[in-house]
Amino acid sequence: MIDISRTIIPKADQLNAEDFISGPLVLTILDVKVRDAPEQPVLILFAGGFRPWKPCKTMRRVLVHAWGSDASRYIGRSLRLYREESVRWAGEEVGGIRISAMTDIRQRIGIALAVSNKARRMHIIDPLLPHEIPPTDNDIDIARQVAKGAVARGWTKDQITAAMGGVKIEDMTAEQRGRFLRDLMHEPGTVSPPPTEEQS
Numbered sequence: 001m002i003d004i005s006r007t008i009i010p011k012a013d014q015l016n017a018e019d020f021i022s023g024p025l026v027l028t029i030l031d032v033k034v035r036d037a038p039e040q041p042v043l044i045l046f047a048g049g050f051r052p053w054k055p056c057k058t059m060r061r062v063l064v065h066a067w068g069s070d071a072s073r074y075i076g077r078s079l080r081l082y083r084e085e086s087v088r089w090a091g092e093e094v095g096g097i098r099i100s101a102m103t104d105i106r107q108r109i110g111i112a113l114a115v116s117n118k119a120r121r122m123h124i125i126d127p128l129l130p131h132e133i134p135p136t137d138n139d140i141d142i143a144r145q146v147a148k149g150a151v152a153r154g155w156t157k158d159q160i161t162a163a164m165g166g167v168k169i170e171d172m173t174a175e176q177r178g179r180f181l182r183d184l185m186h187e188p189g190t191v192s193p194p195p196t197e198e199q200s
C-alpha cells in the first residue's frame with residue numbers, strides 16, 4: 001500500500017476539518033489552555049505531535065456537558081474527532097471537526113446542538129474504550145501534566161507523592177501510571193489501594 005494521505009495535510013497551526021478527510025483520529029489530551037481570543041479561546045494540545053485543536057463553541061459545549069467545566073481534568077483523557085461534512089459557515093457547508101467518542105463517560109450521551117437559529121440536532125457521543133486508544137510516546141508527559149492539574153484542584157505535594165506509591169513517574173509500569181492518573185482525577189487525597197496478588 002502506498003499511503004498518500006500525508007501529502008494532503010493542510011499547512012496550519014491547528015487541526016482543521018481537512019485533517020480528517022482520510023478518517024477519524026483518536027487523540028489523547030496533553031494540556032488545555034484558555035486564551036484571550038473571543039472566537040477560539042480554548043486550545044487543546046495532544047500527545048503524539050499533532051497540531052492543537054481550537055474547538056468551536058458547539059464542541060466546547062459538548063466537552064463541558066460530558067466532562068464538566070474544569071479543563072484540568074481533561075488532561076490524560078482521550079476523544080475521537082472526525083470531519084462532519086454538514087457543518088455550515090456563512091450559509092455554506094464547509095465541514096467541521098466534531099467529537100464522536102470520549103473516555104471517562106459511563107454510557108452513550110445525547111446532546112441537542114443548534115444547527116441553525118431555529119433548528120437543533122441530537123449529537124451522540126459514545127464511550128471510547130481503552131483498546132481503541134493508540135499508545136503514545138508522551139505517557140510520562142501526560143502524567144506530569146495531570147499532576148500539575150491536580151495541584152490546581154487542591155491536591156498537596158504529599159497527597160500526590162502518596163498516589164505515586166513511592167515510584168517515580170518515569171519508573172512506573174503502564175498499570176501503575178494508569179492507576180496514578182485515575183486517582184488524580186478524583187478528589188484530593190483519594191488514593192486507590194495497591195492491587196493484591198490475586199488482582200495483579
